[in-house]
Amino acid sequence: MLITIINPKNNSPLNIVDGKLTDNEGNTFPVINGIPRIADIENYTDNFGVQWNKFDTTQLDRERDGLTHSNKRLFAESGWCADDLTSKNILEVGSGAGRFSKVVLECTKANLYSVDYSDAVSANYKNNGQIAPERFHLFQASIYELPFPDNSFDKVFCFGVLQHTPDFQLSIKALVDKAKPGSEIVVDFYAIKGWWTKIHAKYILRPITKKLSHKSLMTIIQKNINWMMWLFDVLQLSGFGVLTRFIPIADMRLFPKNLTITERKEWAFLDTFDMFSPEYDNPQRIIDVVKMFEKYGADVNYYGIIEYDEGSGAVVRAIKKN
Ligand SMILES: C[S@@+](CC[C@H](N)C(=O)[O-])C[C@H]1O[C@@H](n2cnc3c(N)ncnc32)[C@H](O)[C@@H]1O
Incomplete structure (x- = not known):
């Protein structure tokens, strides 16, 4: 069954009138590039809009090249089985360029409702809009003002997002609110592993x-990426990997191993911009998220650390109480 789309400010159903989503009180939301925008177009996530539209395909799985990183992460961290998801309504919050949207749409027969607060939704639509349009519902919206009634979804997932929201607790509440009683919510996030976590470039x-x-941040990264990658590799290979935390570059040990040299540099650029540009970066202790x-x-x-492929993630899975 389809989920009703609502104005999150008054819970009134939204319908398309003259190309805009309109509620019973006449409030309207634009549809831009084919995507309803139930949010201020510009907000604290603008860096992600820039990032995901520039590097729109960098982290997408490409089965033909043996790149299945997102597939492995989604199924390892959630513990879900693709066949069990047929006709289920899944909510994905913070979809970025759609690396996990693509996996859900291609590997399952689920209906996917996906939101991101930034214009990353344009990249997601470009990447995935044609895979299964009848099962894919994409919105620009915030985790705090989701355009769906409470208790709607059979599954909820939110990967790589929560540390970038201003209030981690309220973000968890928002996810739980949208799940049906008895349904599962899965999150992954940056974990505080010890006192050393924040002693990092x-x-x-x-x-x-x-x-x-x-633009300035991109330019600085562009000018410095080569020596930073070189130094990272030298330290890692010479047994001083622990010192790489003081190089202002993303942790390249977490990248898939079968990237070409060009792809590896693109991942390094993307993930370095991703670590230095966000407004919020609030890692949490896993037990606090529990x-x-x-x-x-x-x-x-x-709850715990889940290993998959070359990567690993701090994961909490929970079932909403009846
Ligand atoms: C690091 S990216 C992860 C994207 C994707 N899940 C992935 O792993 O490739 C974090 C995403 O969270 C989104 N985000 C941040 N705050 C948000 C909020 N309040 N509501 C919805 N999305 C948000 C950002 O726009 C960004 O695309």
Whole structure:
């Protein structure tokens, strides 16, 4: 059954009138590039809009080249089986350029409702809009103002997003609210592993880098990426990998191993911009995230670090109470 689309400010159903989504009180939301925008077009996630439209295909799986990183991460972290998802309504929050949307649309027969607060939705639509249009419903919307009634979804997932929201707890609450009672919510996020987590070039430099214009930050990364990649590899190969945390570049050990040299550089550029540009970067202790789910009415059925392919993620899975 289709999910009703609502104005999150008054819960009134939205219908298309003259090309705009319109509620019973006459409030309207534009449809731009084929995507309803139930949010301020410009907001604190603009860096992600820039990033995902520039690197729109960089992290997409390409089966023919043996790149199946997103597929492995989605199914390993969620523990879901593709066949069980047929006709289920799945909510994805913070879809970026759509690496996981693509996996859901291609590998399952689920109906996918996907949102991102930034114009990354344009990249997602470009990448995935034609795969299964009848099963794909994409919106620009915030986790705090989702255009769906509470208790709607059979599955909810949110990967790589929560640390970039201003209030981690309220973000968890928003996800739990949208799940049906008895349904599962799965999240992954940056974890605080110990006192050393924030002793890292990222957290030392972010107060400055997040204030730079996107263009200036891109230029700085462009000018420095080659020596940073070289130094990272030298330290790693010579047994001083622990020191790579002081190089202001993304952790390249987490990239798929079968990237070409050009692809590896593109991933390094993308992930370095991704670590220095966001307004918010709030890693959490896994146990604190468990408590947040319990506070907002969900029983945690798994928490910990899940390994997949070359990567790993801090994951919490929870079932909303009946
Ligand atoms: C690091 S990206 C991850 C994207 C995608 N999940 C992936 O792993 O490729 C984080 C995404 O979260 C989105 N985001 C941040 N705050 C959000 C909010 N309040 N509501 C919805 N999406 C948000 C950003 O726009 C961005 O696309």
